[in-house]
Each structure stands twice: as C-alpha cells, then as structure tokens.
Amino acid sequence: MTAEPSTPATPGPHAPAGPAVVGVVGGGQLVRMMLPEAARLTVPLRPLVRDHDEPVARVHPHVVVGGPDDEGLRRLAAACDVLTVEHELVDLDTLRALEDAGHPVRPSAATLGIAVDKVRQREVLGAAGVPVPPWSLVTSMDEVEAFAAEHGWPLVAKAPRGGYDGRGVWFVDGPGQLEEVLTAAPGPLLLEPALAIERELAVLVARRPGGQHVVYPTVETVQVGGICHEVLLPADITPEQDRRAGQLAELVADTVGSVGILAVELFVVDGQVLLNELAARPHNSGHLTIEASVTSQFENHLRAVLDLPLGDPAARVPAAAMVNVLGVGERDPRARLASALAEGCANVHLYDKAPRDGRKLGHVTATGPDRAVAAEQARRAAAALTGPEQETAG
Numbered sequence: 016m017t018a019e020p021s022t023p024a025t026p027g028p029h030a031p032a033g034p035a036v037v038g039v040v041g042g043g044q045l046v047r048m049m050l051p052e053a054a055r056l057t058v059p060l061r062p063l064v065r066d067h068d069e070p071v072a073r074v075h076p077h078v079v080v081g082g083p084d085d086e087g088l089r090r091l092a093a094a095c096d097v098l099t100v101e102h103e104l105v106d107l108d109t110l111r112a113l114e115d116a117g118h119p120v121r122p123s124a125a126t127l128g129i130a131v132d133k134v135r136q137r138e139v140l141g142a143a144g145v146p147v148p149p150w151s152l153v154t155s156m157d158e159v160e161a162f163a164a165e166h167g168w169p170l171v172a173k174a175p176r177g178g179y180d181g182r183g184v185w186f187v188d189g190p191g192q193l194e195e196v197l198t199a200a201p202g203p204l205l206l207e208p209a210l211a212i213e214r215e216l217a218v219l220v221a222r223r224p225g226g227q228h229v230v231y232p233t234v235e236t237v238q239v240g241g242i243c244h245e246v247l248l249p250a251d252i253t254p255e256q257d258r259r260a261g262q263l264a265e266l267v268a269d270t271v272g273s274v275g276i277l278a279v280e281l282f283v284v285d286g287q288v289l290l291n292e293l294a295a296r297p298h299n300s301g302h303l304t305i306e307a308s309v310t311s312q313f314e315n316h317l318r319a320v321l322d323l324p325l326g327d328p329a330a331r332v333p334a335a336a337m338v339n340v341l342g343v344g345e346r347d348p349r350a351r352l353a354s355a356l357a358e359g360c361a362n363v364h365l366y367d368k369a370p371r372d373g374r375k376l377g378h379v380t381a382t383g384p385d386r387a388v389a390a391e392q393a394r395r396a397a398a399a400l401t402g403p404e405q406e407t408a409g
C-alpha cells in the first residue's frame with residue numbers, strides 16, 4: 016500500500032494558534048485517555064459521542080454528538096482538521112467520500128477496511144508473507160467437516176466482522192456445537208484450529224503518513240475466555256521471538272499503510288510467532304505505556320495523526336503489569352476507590368462507566384524492577400476495585 020505523502024501539521028481552519036484540531040470517532044476510555052496528552056500538547060480534541068454519558072463526555076465539554084454513521088461523521092469532519100478513530104465500527108463509505116473530498120482521515124478508510132475484517136486481514140497479510148494460523152471461510156457443515164478432517168477438533172469459529180472482547184469468537188468441541196453457531200451466524204464463519212498457544216503477544220507501531228514509525232517493546236497479554244485480563248512487560252520470550260514479533264508488526268503496519276497506533280496481536284505456537292489480528296487504534300495492550308514508556312501510545316497516536324515527530328516508545332522501567340478491572344455484577348469500582356488507592360504502588364485508571372458484568376470499567380498499572388512483583392501489586396489494587404468489601408464513600 017502506498018504511503019500518503021507527508022503533510023506538515025499546519026494548523027487547519029479550526030485552530031488558528033496551535034496544532035490542528037483532531038476529531039475522534041468514539042467517546043470511550045481510549046479517547047478519554049488521549050485527553051491529558053492532548054492538553055499537554057495543546058491539541059484540541061473533538062470526540063464524536065452518542066450522548067453526554069460516554070466516558071470522554073463526562074470530563075470534556077468539547078464533543079460532537081452523533082453516531083459513527085454518515086451524518087455523524089460529516090458533522091465531526093466539519094468540526095476538525097484531521098479525523099481519527101477509537102474503534103473500527105465506522106461507516107467506511109462516508110470515510111472514503113471524506114478522503115476523496117480532501118479531508119485527512121488517519122488511519123485511512125483502506126486501512127480500516129482491513130482492520131474490521133478478520134478474513135481480509137488473513138488474505139492481505141498472508142499474501143504479504145506474514146505467517147497466519149490455518150484458516151477457512153465456511154458457510155456449510157460440509158466445509159466444516161472438510162476443515163476438521165484436516166485439522167481435527169476442537170476448532171475456533173469467528174465472526175469475520177464486529178467481534179470484540181471475545182464476542183464473536185466460539186471455541187467448539189465438535190460438529191453439533193459448530194452447527195449451532197453456524198445456524199445462528201448471520202453469514203460465513205472464519206474457522207481455525209484451536210491452537211496450543213504458548214504465549215500471546217502484542218506489539219504497537221506508531222506510524223506517520225509518510226511511513227516513518229516507531230515500534231513499542233513487545234508485551235505479553237493474558238486472555239481468559241477470550242478477554243484480555245493482564246498485560247505484562249517484558250514478555251517472557253526468547254530474543255529471537257522478540258525480534259520476530261517486532262519485525263512482523265512493522266511488516267503489518269507497512270502492508271496496511273497504518274497511520275496512528277496500530278496494535279498487532281500475535282500468538283507463539285510451537286516456538287513460532289503468528290499473527291492473530293490487528294487493531295488500527297490505541298489498544299488495551301498499550302495502556303501500560305502511560306506509566307512504562309517514555310511516550311505513551313495515546314500521545315504517539317496524536318503525534319502520528321498530526322504528522323508530528325514521534326516520541327520514544329522505549330520502556331523507562333525494567334518491568335510493568337496492567338490488570339483490567341472487569342465488572343463483577345453491580346459492584347461499582349468508583350465506590351471502592353479508597354481501598355484500591357490504599358495499595359499505594361499501583362496507578363488506578365477508572366473509565367467512569369456504569370458497572371455491568373464483564374464490562375471493562377478501568378485498569379490498574381504497576382511498574383518496578385520485577386514483573387512478578389508489579390503484577391501482584393496491580394492485581395491487588397484491581398481486586399480491591401471489584402471486591403466484596405463494603406462500599407466506602409470517596
């Protein structure tokens with residue numbers, strides 16, 4: 016994919032004195048975590064939110080109200096100089112039309128078109144030489160049986176589009192279970208063997224329109240039931256696997272022509288590094304860069320979409336751990352803040368969301384000389400936020 020010619024970050028019509036105005040599709044925790052970085056760099060941020068209850072709108076008055084549809088995107092474009100996203104479920108036809116009309120969209124509609132579709136990821140990146148797990152797109156049980164005859168059971172079935180946090184991913188033991196999933200699915204399913212994964216890794220790349228980029232240190236991610244629970248730095252891998260992970264992430268970023276942060280999720284299977292999927296935006300695996308890197312993923316996302324010089328992604332601590340705060344029933348982490356802060360060593364981030372079972376409500380990061388110690392500290396504070404203790408005021 017050809018690189019967009021480098022354009023200087025000249026202030027656009029919306030920001031006479033400072034950097035150009037960045038419009039962000041979405042109002043969740045990712046754009047909320049861009050806010051402090053934007054404030055430091057005097058970057059005006061205009062998130063597109065559905066309502067004033069979204070995490071970013073609770074702390075930032077300068078929002079555009081609308082959905083990620085034609086009307087909302089055009090409204091956002093009219094209020095910003097550069098348009099970016101915090102999620103990929105965006106009307107791509109409108110983004111293409113905005114690009115054609117000369118409005119900078121970063122990442123581009125072409126990049127997002129790959130990021131939203133797990134089948135296109137495998138086609139495009141497989142063809143570019145990125146190793147991907149064996150896969151097939153199936154619509155009938157005959158095709159399922161043919162795939163199972165080659166790879167055996169269990170299998171993993173995935174909705175090609177629209178999945179997140181393990182939604183749209185099914186681990187299936189046999190044909191009966193798979194038939195149920197296939198019948199309920201609105202379209203074809205992506206099939207893969209259930210791999211014996213030794214480690215899951217993620218590498219973030221921050222990339223400017225001209226192709227200049229920086230690569231973050233490889234992190235290890237820990238999933239439970241398809242949902243990310245923890246992220247650990249450094250990853251417990253060999254130097255060769257580490258080198259390979261970084262190399263693959265750069266190849267993926269170049270192939271899809273990403274601008275901004277690109278998160279590349281990888282598996283280690285049989286000692287080899289394979290692509291799982293990618294996300295063309297700041298990512299849960301990069302939250303620990305706020306405390307652990309010289310430049311956070313949120314700052315480098317803004318710098319990249321504004322075509323400003325990128326910051327150093329290097330770790331400034333030997334080790335770090337991030338633990339997600341996932342909803343437990345109706346328990347509200349905001350009401351348990353004091354007990355989490357009493358842990359002292361951990362950095363607590365709450366997203367100001369209504370509690371719901373399994374929902375990502377916040378995260379906790381700890382840093383230090385030792386990965387296991389940091390992980391223990393972060394786990395204790397995270398547990399305090401959803402624990403069974405009495406709720407305390409403040």
Ligand SMILES: Nc1ncnc2c1ncn2[C@@H]1O[C@H](COP(=O)(O)OP(=O)(O)OP(=O)(O)O)[C@@H](O)[C@H]1O
Pocket residue numbers: 148171173178179180181182183184207208209210211212215238240241242243280291292
């Ligand atoms: N082929 C496979 N074999 C074994 N486990 C798998 C396989 N594919 C996915 N998984 C597990 O399921 C998790 C979720 O899969 P995937 O990343 O495709 O889903 P997602 O819901 O789109 O992810 P995210 O939470 O990153 O949005 C993976 O991180 C991994 O733990």
Ligand SMILES: [Mg+2]
Pocket residue numbers: 280292
């Ligand atoms: Mg994933």
